[in-house]
Amino acid sequence: MEIIDITAPFSPEMLSWPGQEPPSHEFLAHQRQGDPNTVSWWQTGGHAGTHVDAPLHFIPNGAGIEALDLRRSIGPCRVLDLSHVEGHVGRDDLEAAEIAGDQRLLLKTRNSGDDLMRRGEFEEGYVAVSREAAEYLIEAGVETLGVDYLSVEPFEDAEFGEGEFRTHHALLKAGVTLLEGLVLTEVEPGEYFLACLPLKLVGSDGSPARAVLIRGLNI
Amino acid sequence: MEIIDITAPFSPEMLSWPGQEPPSHEFLAHQRQGDPNTVSWWQTGGHAGTHVDAPLHFIPNGAGIEALDLRRSIGPCRVLDLSHVEGHVGRDDLEAAEIAGDQRLLLKTRNSGDDLMRRGEFEEGYVAVSREAAEYLIEAGVETLGVDYLSVEPFEDAEFGEGEFRTHHALLKAGVTLLEGLVLTEVEPGEYFLACLPLKLVGSDGSPARAVLIRGLNI
Numbered sequence: 001m002e003i004i005d006i007t008a009p010f011s012p013e014m015l016s017w018p019g020q021e022p023p024s025h026e027f028l029a030h031q032r033q034g035d036p037n038t039v040s041w042w043q044t045g046g047h048a049g050t051h052v053d054a055p056l057h058f059i060p061n062g063a064g065i066e067a068l069d070l071r072r073s074i075g076p077c078r079v080l081d082l083s084h085v086e087g088h089v090g091r092d093d094l095e096a097a098e099i100a101g102d103q104r105l106l107l108k109t110r111n112s113g114d115d116l117m118r119r120g121e122f123e124e125g126y127v128a129v130s131r132e133a134a135e136y137l138i139e140a141g142v143e144t145l146g147v148d149y150l151s152v153e154p155f156e157d158a159e160f161g162e163g164e165f166r167t168h169h170a171l172l173k174a175g176v177t178l179l180e181g182l183v184l185t186e187v188e189p190g191e192y193f194l195a196c197l198p199l200k201l202v203g204s205d206g207s208p209a210r211a212v213l214i215r216g217l218n219i
Numbered sequence: 220m221e222i223i224d225i226t227a228p229f230s231p232e233m234l235s236w237p238g239q240e241p242p243s244h245e246f247l248a249h250q251r252q253g254d255p256n257t258v259s260w261w262q263t264g265g266h267a268g269t270h271v272d273a274p275l276h277f278i279p280n281g282a283g284i285e286a287l288d289l290r291r292s293i294g295p296c297r298v299l300d301l302s303h304v305e306g307h308v309g310r311d312d313l314e315a316a317e318i319a320g321d322q323r324l325l326l327k328t329r330n331s332g333d334d335l336m337r338r339g340e341f342e343e344g345y346v347a348v349s350r351e352a353a354e355y356l357i358e359a360g361v362e363t364l365g366v367d368y369l370s371v372e373p374f375e376d377a378e379f380g381e382g383e384f385r386t387h388h389a390l391l392k393a394g395v396t397l398l399e400g401l402v403l404t405e406v407e408p409g410e411y412f413l414a415c416l417p418l419k420l421v422g423s424d425g426s427p428a429r430a431v432l433i434r435g436l437n438i
Contacts, residue, residue, distance in 0.1 A: 001438050003289045010285075011421035021247075021260070025422065028240075028264065031279045036384060038275055038424040040265035041240070045247065045258060050419075056257055060250045066229075070222045070431060074414070165255060193436075195293070197416040197429035200269075202230035203244065205257040210416035210429070212289060217412075218437045219220050 001216040004192075006182045007050045008117050010208060014049055017150055018122050023048050046206035047150075050117075052198040053178040057205040058168050064203045072144045072177040073196040073209075076219065077104035081189035082127075083113055088154050091132040099140050104194050106146035112184040116149055128154040131166040138174040145171065146179035146196070146211075182211055193217040220435040223411075225401045226269045227336050229427060233268055236369055237341050242267050265425035266369075269336075271417040272397040276424040277387050284426045285419045291363045291396040292428075295438070296323035296413035298406055301346075302332055307373050310351040318359050323413055325365035331403040335368055347373040350385040357393040364390065365398035365415070365430075401430055412436040 008014060016022040023044040029035035046065070047053070052073065055062030078099075085093050089107060099105055109127040116123050126149040129137075134152070137145060151158055153167045171178060179196050193214040198207035227233060235241040242263040248254035265284070266272070271292065274281030297318075304312050308326060318324055328346040335342050345368040348356075353371075356364060370377055372386045390397060398415050412433040417426035 001290075001294065003293055005289060005419070007419045009421050010419050020258075025420070031277075037277050037387075038279075039239075040420070040423045040425065041262070042265065042420060042423070043260065043262045045260055047258060058250075058256050060257075070224060071220075074222055074431065074433070075220065168256070195414045195416065197414065197431070199418070199427050199429055200224070200226045200229050201244070201259070201261060202228050204259045204261070206259065208418050210418055212293065212416070214293070216438060219435060 001214060004187060004213045006184060006187060006211045006213055008181055008183050010049045013120060015117060015120060015122060015150065016048065020045055044208060046201065046204050048208055050181040050183070050209055050211050051206050052196065052209045053172065053180065053206045054204065055172050058165060058172045062172070064205065065198050065207045066200045066202045068177065068198065073194065075104060075194060077106060077192055077194035078102045079106045079108055079184065079187055079189045079192060082107050082109045085109055085127060088128045088130045089133045090130050091136045094133055094136050099142060102142060104144040105142050106182060106184065107148065108184045108187065108189055109148055111148040115185050117181060117183045124155045126155065128152055129167050130154065131170060134167045134170040138170065138176065142176060144177045144179065146182050148182050148184045150181050152178055152180060179211065187213060220433060223406060223432040225403060225406060225430045225432055227400055227402050229268045232339060234336060234339060234341060234369065235267065239264055263427060265420065265423050267427055269400040269430050270425050270427045271415065272391065272399065272425045273423065274391050277384060277391050281391070283422045283424065284417050285421045287396065287417065292398070292413065292415040294323060294413060296325060296411055297321045298325045298327055298403065298408045298411060300408035301326050301328045304328055304346060307347045307349045308352045309349050310355045313352055313355050318361060321361060323363040324361050325401060325403065326367065327403045327406065327408055328367055330367040334404050336400060336402045343374045345374065347371055348386050349373065350389060353386045353389040357389065357395065361395060363396045363398065365401050367401050367403045369400050371397055371399060398430065406432060
């Protein structure tokens with residue numbers, strides 16, 4: 001059994017969405033100041049780093065992340081090589097890849113080749129999923145979609161307070177589970193067993209998650 | 220494949236260690252106030268709810284939770300029935316259970332029968348692991364130990380700022396990974412596949428985690 005961690009290290013210095021407060025970390029107690037043990041205190045947004053979106057993120061009265069069906073984030077999955085895609089992922093790119101039957105699909109794009117998730121600075125030119133590609137994913141029956149940057153949304157449709165977020169709306173309304181901020185740089189395209197586990201945050205629109213791909217596991 | 224969630228729901232109202240600040244949850248944006256989407260902000264200690272301890276929790280300059288070898292928290296595991304134990308788990312209780320060879324061991328005690336993890340109020344009389352039992356676990360080669368209340372430590376040895384934390388010191392110095400706050404009430408003792416994934420919090424003494432037991436998976 002081989003475990004591949006596809007989670008971005010989580011720290012105040014990590015990549016954040018423009019205008020979003022990064023996480024903070026302090027110590028409530030520390031042995032170096034004479035306390036009996038060391039205890040951290042963290043603050044974070046629900047969509048920091050590697051994370052899972054809940055329907056509530058875009059759907060008023062939608063389900064919170066605590067209600068996620070864990071079969072969405074645990075089970076066989078395919079890592080699809082889309083590193084040749086220049087703009088955003090289009091319907092044609094997915095049609096060519098024969099994704100029918102892939103319940104859990106992770107898209108490995110140029111973002112991974114450029115290692116964008118592990119750079120501290122936000123890059124507006126990331127590869128995302130077009131609205132048309134989102135509609136094709138829904139038609140094809142994909143239930144879980146993972147991407148290798150902070151958002152499935154093209155940046156020009158996601159600017160906070162201005163964008164229409166058409167890709168998010170389409171996918172979340174159709175009940176697709178979104179895994180964002182995956183680190184796929186070292187991952188060979190192919191078949192794996194996925195475990196992408198968000199915290200069980202009650203009433204939250206999303207949660208940071210730990211995500212791994214496993215080889216050598218069979219159902 | 221069957222997935223059993225053994226994670227406590229995470230919210231400001233959940234069970235907390237006495238004197239420790241509970242988590243807080245607010246919204247940075249919300250669709251009900253006209254924002255384009257809903258975005259949560261969470262604050263939490265590293266040992267809130269279902270969580271994993273890193274060596275740094277008790278060992279100065281010990282490893283942080285980001286350095287956890289994920290083979291510790293992913294793989295075959297045994298849920299051991301110790302519901303008959305009246306006081307804390309002793310060496311005798313473990314000798315009788317023949318635990319040699321169990322790399323990952325979760326202890327199901329009276330805490331689960333009383334559903335202590337899902338009560339809001341802290342209960343000082345929880346079942347924990349005695350120092351002698353901890354030493355036996357180390358001798359037996361257990362690498363990952365899970366318990367069904369907030370701490371492996373007997374309460375009388377864990378009062379913050381006064382206790383000696385002998386069980387934690389013994390286990391963490393020996394390199395045993397500690398999973399605390401598991402909800403085992405509905406879990407039948409036996410063999411499972413465990414995935415208990417903390418966040419990848421850099422430099423943190425612990426992290427909240429999502430923990431599941433899976434049936435029907437083979438290596």
